[in-house]
Amino acid sequence: MRILLVLICSLALACLAGGAQEEKKENKPAPKKGQAQTVQHAGTHGGSPGGGGPQFQKAKTSGHVAAPQGHPAHVSTAEGQSVGAGAGKTKGKKGAQQITTTSGQVGTGGAGVQKTKGKKGAQQVTTTNGQVGAGGTGVQKTKGTAATTTQANAKPFKPQRFNLPSKSKPNTSVAPAVTFQQNRRIEGSDRWTGSSYQAFRNYRSEWHDRDWWRHNHSRIVFVFGGPYYWNSGYWYPAWGYDSNAYYAYDGPIYGYNNLPPDQVIANVQSSLQQQGYYHGEVDGLLGPQTRAAIADYQRDRGLYITSAVDQPTLESLGMT
Numbered sequence: 326m327r328i329l330l331v332l333i334c335s336l337a338l339a340c341l342a343g344g345a346q347e348e349k350k351e352n353k354p355a356p357k358k359g360q361a362q363t364v365q366h367a368g369t370h371g372g373s374p375g376g377g378g379p380q381f382q383k384a385k386t387s388g389h390v391a392a393p394q395g396h397p398a399h400v401s402t403a404e405g406q407s408v409g410a411g412a413g414k415t416k417g418k419k420g421a422q423q424i425t426t427t428s429g430q431v432g433t434g435g436a437g438v439q440k441t442k443g444k445k446g447a448q449q450v451t452t453t454n455g456q457v458g459a460g461g462t463g464v465q466k467t468k469g470t471a472a473t474t475t476q477a478n479a480k481p482f483k484p485q486r487f488n489l490p491s492k493s494k495p496n497t498s499v500a501p502a503v504t505f506q507q508n509r510r511i512e513g514s515d516r517w518t519g520s521s522y523q524a525f526r527n528y529r530s531e532w533h534d535r536d537w538w539r540h541n542h543s544r545i546v547f548v549f550g551g552p553y554y555w556n557s558g559y560w561y562p563a564w565g566y567d568s569n570a571y572y573a574y575d576g577p578i579y580g581y582n583n584l585p586p587d588q589v590i591a592n593v594q595s596s597l598q599q600q601g602y603y604h605g606e607v608d609g610l611l612g613p614q615t616r617a618a619i620a621d622y623q624r625d626r627g628l629y630i631t632s633a634v635d636q637p638t639l640e641s642l643g644m645t
């Protein structure tokens with residue numbers, strides 16, 4: 326009888342101990358979600374990617390991780406949508422930023438996955454699987470400091486009407502008269518390529534009497550007593566119209582703003598004078614000093630050195 330009582334008591338104590346253990350297990354709290362995700366920021370030490378400091382790990386439960394300004398960073402997650410809307414905004418200096426996920430979408434639905442206002446540096450957003458910036462209104466917007474180069478055009482030169490003594494005797498000490506040579510060609514013109522120099526390549530000095538000139542050319546003007554005829558945009562000396570005519574130059578003079586040849590030359594002299602190439606008087610004579618100033622200007626501008634009033638030179642001076 327005593328043995329039976331001992332067995333009953335032992336069984337009762339065992340049942341009480343087992344119930345207490347089951348109750349303890351039921352009251353134990355469940356583990357929190359999100360502890361499996363980690364954020365790694367690797368520094369230059371230990372052979373890790375990127376640079377800027379020692380390694381560390383920090384638990385991540387929600388939200389997004391942004392890289393510190395001005396330093397390379399690598400942000401990764403194991404699964405899911407790792408970067409929230411507006412992630413990866415950088416106003417930076419030098420450096421690179423990379424945002425990577427193993428699976429899922431980067432910046433899904435974001436208003437701008439990557440916006441950069443910076444100077445030097447590169448940014449990259451990649452995923453192993455999925456889309457980059459899916460649904461975003463601007464996956465990549467960049468405002469940089471890239472330099473642009475523009476080529477300035479010649480400043481327009483307003484044509485003027487100079488008070489020139491074209492009807493009086495010219496100053497032959499400044500601009501001596503040239504003499505006529507039948508079929509004279511302009512030296513070096515065969516090397517001046519392009520349609521703008523065709524008039525110089527084709528020029529041949531011709532001697533004709535007054536009737537011939539009047540019959541073949543309707544527009545003839547007189548400069549310092551010398552007749553010039555108009556042909557296809559150029560003024561030419563009309564040799565033989567007056568056997569005693571004076572010419573300071575034998576060759577074409579490009580027409581400018583419907584001006585006679587002396588006014589064209591005067592405008593060129595004035596422009597070259599303002600730029601420091603011509604130091605003589607604005608007299609409308611294409612003499613040696615004026616021709617030398619034109620040649621210096623053409624040389625500095627990389628033009629053919631014609632020492633004459635041609636179309637490319639006037640265009641460079643802003644006269645056309």
